[in-house]
Amino acid sequence: MTSASWLVPLVTRPNPRGTLICFPFGGAGATTFSRWSARLPLELDLHSVCLPGRETRASEPFVIEADEAAERLFEDTSLFLPDRTVLFGHSLGAGLAYRLACLWQKRRGAPPRGLIVSGRRPPNQTYVGVDAAEDDQRLLAHIRALGGLPEELLSDETFLAHYLPRIRADYQLNASLREPELTVLDCPISLFNGSEDPLVDRLSVHEWDRFAGRGLRAFEFPGGHFFLQQRPAELIPRVMDEVLLLLSVPHTSQDRP
Secondary structure, eight states, rough: OOOOEEEEEEEEEESSEEEEEEEETTTTOGGGGGGGGGGTTTTEEEEEETTTSHHHHHHHHOOOHHHHHHHHHHHHHSSGGGGGGGEEEEEEHHHHHHHHHHHIIIIOOOSSSSSEEESSSTSSSSSOOOOTOOOHHHHHHHHHHHHHHHHHHHHHHHHHHHHHHHHHHHHHHHTTTTOOOOOOOOOOEEEEEEETOTSTTTTTGGGGGGGGGTOOEEESSSSTTHHHHHHHHHHHHHHHHHHHHHHSSOOSSGGOO
């Protein structure tokens, strides 16, 4: 088991109104959300998840089982207050964010104030993509089709020598995110998706409503699976607005009118 923290503080303030915890997509690290710091409202803290095997944790072994990842995330987020925390995740990160929200609700008695899922099919649906066991060329063809990396990196053998083991590990982690219990969260869920995302069915994705005990808000942006990288000027302010809105929603069932 790894010992380093799974969370990287990007912005911390003396008395924040709330905290946004971000979960990166497969193959990415905490620096994915560094640019969000400049657009962060003054009343918020910002933290990002960094999985083992990347960035400052490059020397650590990969984690490929969702149960282990969720347990470590649960430990490292124990000091965050559910009623003042919003979780955001994209793709693999959205699956991990949902799993953590379920653990908070089960073990801490409350989910986060809100969950924002991006580029992710509902928990009752399997991932549509490639298998971690695919050969390098098929794996790279899949990544190229999604537009997740610029062509110069996909042609850089030095980069690929480090990247391919990492993305394979994340595909294994993603495959293990089969939910043993499909939990309805007692919090709102906000849904962000790209209009041309080949991995997310535009109709069935609204089944996320089944897991949002306090309602679902859905937003669609032009672009594919990696619309959050393609259109940051549009996406980031909308995410921040949604976080502030979620923090204003009553948190527990006893607060409902």
